[in-house]
Amino acid sequence: DAKTTxxxxxxxxxxxxxxxxxxxxxxxGNEYVYWYRQIHSQGPQYIIHxxxxxxxxxxxxxxxxxxxxxxxxxLPHATLRDTAVYxxxxxxxxxxxxxxxGSGTRLQVQP
Amino acid sequence: SAVISQKPSRDxxxxxxxxxxxxxxxxxxxxxxxxxxxxxxxxxLIATANQGSEATYESGFVxxxxxxxxxxxxxxxxxVSNMSPEDSSIYLCSVRVRAASSYEQxxxxxxxxxxx
Numbered sequence: 001d002a003k004t005t006x007x008x009x010x011x012x013x014x015x016x017x018x019x020x021x022x023x024x025x026x027x028x029g030n031e032y033v034y035w036y037r038q039i040h041s042q043g044p045q046y047i048i049h050x051x052x053x054x055x056x057x058x059x060x061x062x063x064x065x066x067x068x069x070x071x072x073x074x075l076p077h078a079t080l081r082d083t084a085v086y087x088x089x090x091x092x093x094x095x096x097x098x099x100x101x102g103s104g105t106r107l108q109v110q111p
Numbered sequence: 112s113a114v115i116s117q118k119p120s121r122d123x124x125x126x127x128x129x130x131x132x133x134x135x136x137x138x139x140x141x142x143x144x145x146x147x148x149x150x151x152x153x154x155x156l157i158a159t160a161n162q163g164s165e166a167t168y169e170s171g172f173v174x175x176x177x178x179x180x181x182x183x184x185x186x187x188x189x190x191v192s193n194m195s196p197e198d199s200s201i202y203l204c205s206v207r208v209r210a211a212s213s214y215e216q217x218x219x220x221x222x223x224x225x226x227x
Contacts, residue, residue, distance in 0.1 A: 032213055043203055043218035044154065046112075051213070087153075093207060093214040096167060098144045101154040 001100055002027040002090040009106040012082075018075040020105050022088030025069040030092045033064060034099065035073045037084040044087065044101075047073065078109045113138055113206050115219035123225045124194055131190045132222045134204030139184035142207035145177070148221070149200045157202075160187050194226045 005023040012018040024033065034049040048055055048062045050071075055062045061074040075082055087104040091097060114137040124130050134143065145157040157177055158168040166179040180188045191198050204219040 034216075036218075041201065041221070041223065043115075043220045046215055046217055049213065049215065093216065096142070096159050096161075098142075098156050098159060098205065098207070099216050100156065101146075103153055 006105045018078040020073040034089045039084040113217045117219040121223040129192045140206040144205040146203040
């Protein structure tokens with residue numbers, strides 16, 4: 001699976017959009033970009049994933065650049081409950097592969 | 112999606128003993144995984160557990176220490192054997208499910224283990 005690079009930490013004001021970047025310059029053509037978050041001591045929560053088109057669901061939007069070497073997770077109106085560690089993972093998830101977690105970005109939403 | 116439950120949610124155990132963690136999924140899944148998350152660290156894959164075959168362990172993890180059972184498509188257990196304080200971690204069960212043209216992976220709430 002391709003390696004990803006994320007900032008260690010970010011702050012965001014409550015009610016504002018949180019934009020979390022991720023670099024994955026060695027991504028392969030069949031690899032998807034997955035985003036998860038982990039709120040303190042809970043199991044990781046699936047947020048969204050995409051291949052090359054932008055994706056949106058009830059939780060967030062995922063913007064993938066045309067060359068697929070980077071992406072941004074957007075939480076449109078951050079709340080205090082969005083404070084968590086956010087993981088960007090690139091994987092084809094085929095065969096016996098499981099997701100490999102890096103260090104993620106610790107997002108702190110400020111009141 | 113998949114809803115995953117784990118038992119126990121937490122436990123405090125004495126060194127030298129063993130603990131078996133149960134993972135139950137609300138639907139039949141082929142691929143199940145067990146992860147460990149040590150304090151302040153990210154998740155590390157322990158093994159892949161497929162029904163009808165032996166678990167496949169990642170580097171640094173061995174069957175004698177972490178035996179896994181997978182009796183059917185909705186259930187698995189992970190045993191942490193001969194525990195030491197270094198085994199104090201959150202243990203997470205995870206499953207992979209098909210979603211349209213790709214896959215998604217879901218996680219249980221975790222079992223917080225403290226070894227004294």
